[in-house]
Amino acid sequence: GEDVEQSLFLSVREGDSSVINCTYTDSSSTYLYWYKQEPGAGLQLLTYIFSNMDMKQDQRLTVLLNKKDKHLSLRIADTQTGDSAIYFCAEARGNEKLTFGTGTRLTIIP
Amino acid sequence: DVKVTQSSRYLVKRTGEKVFLECVQDMDHENMFWYRQDPGLGLRLIYFSYDVKMKEKGDIPEGYSVSREKKERFSLILESASTNQTSMYLCASRESSYEQYFGPGTRLTVT
Numbered sequence: 001g002e003d004v005e006q007s008l009f010l011s012v013r014e015g016d017s018s019v020i021n022c023t024y025t026d027s028s029s030t031y032l033y034w035y036k037q038e039p040g041a042g043l044q045l046l047t048y049i050f051s052n053m054d055m056k057q058d059q060r061l062t063v064l065l066n067k068k069d070k071h072l073s074l075r076i077a078d079t080q081t082g083d084s085a086i087y088f089c090a091e092a093r094g095n096e097k098l099t100f101g102t103g104t105r106l107t108i109i110p
Numbered sequence: 111d112v113k114v115t116q117s118s119r120y121l122v123k124r125t126g127e128k129v130f131l132e133c134v135q136d137m138d139h140e141n142m143f144w145y146r147q148d149p150g151l152g153l154r155l156i157y158f159s160y161d162v163k164m165k166e167k168g169d170i171p172e173g174y175s176v177s178r179e180k181k182e183r184f185s186l187i188l189e190s191a192s193t194n195q196t197s198m199y200l201c202a203s204r205e206s207s208y209e210q211y212f213g214p215g216t217r218l219t220v221t
Contacts, residue, residue, distance in 0.1 A: 004152070006152075008150060031208050033208075035212075040214075040215075041214055041215070042114070042200055042202075042212035042213050042214045042215050043153075043200065043202075043212040044212070045209050045210070045211075048208055048209075088152060088153065092208075097143075097155060097158065097168075098143075098155075098210060099155075100145075100152045100153040100154075101152050102150055102151060102152040103152050103153075
């Protein structure tokens with residue numbers, strides 16, 4: 001299909017790892033992104049991965065890319081209350097327009 | 111610090127009114143974008159612009175138009191607002207690098 005797909009909701013206990021999954025559509029996408037949206041705010045780039053990479057780690061964040069299955073995931077280690085937000089994956093297609101997923105609302109359980 | 115600003119955080123308009131949403135960026139970016147965000151649908155691209163006076167339709171342009179007279183300013187226009195245009199509107203800008211910067215959003219309610 002044409003859509004970038006994500007689960008709408010995820011709940012995780014504080015201190016556990018969160019894994020947010022995304023299925024994208026275009027095998028020729030050059031960059032894949034994770035954005036974070038806190039309540040009442042715009043989107044902020046969290047991290048990105050170039051399409052020729054399998055994994056990228058940045059402090060508590062780990063991005064995994066499976067090009068064969070067109071699957072992208074974001075792992076947040078030691079999840080904190082400040083990680084509560086909506087997380088969007090996005091792919092850069094063709095002329096570099098970004099196509100966004102539906103967003104996953106991450107809720108932290110104390 | 112990079113900055114994308116939008117003219118209003120909250121806006122309430124009546125059906126049939128003409129509505130202007132303004133976006134300004136201070137990074138000298140060539141590319142600017144307007145999205146709308148709705149629960150369960152993510153961000154959908156309305157219009158974008160690669161240069162002054164240039165515009166291209168995104169995925170859902172119906173009922174909207176845009177104006178880019180200066181490089182730093184990209185306006186979204188609702189010619190005759192309807193209730194199904196109640197939404198969060200997000201502006202973004204980007205240079206040729208990978209990062210796209212977003213404004214804080216305008217929550218528009220059409221009654």
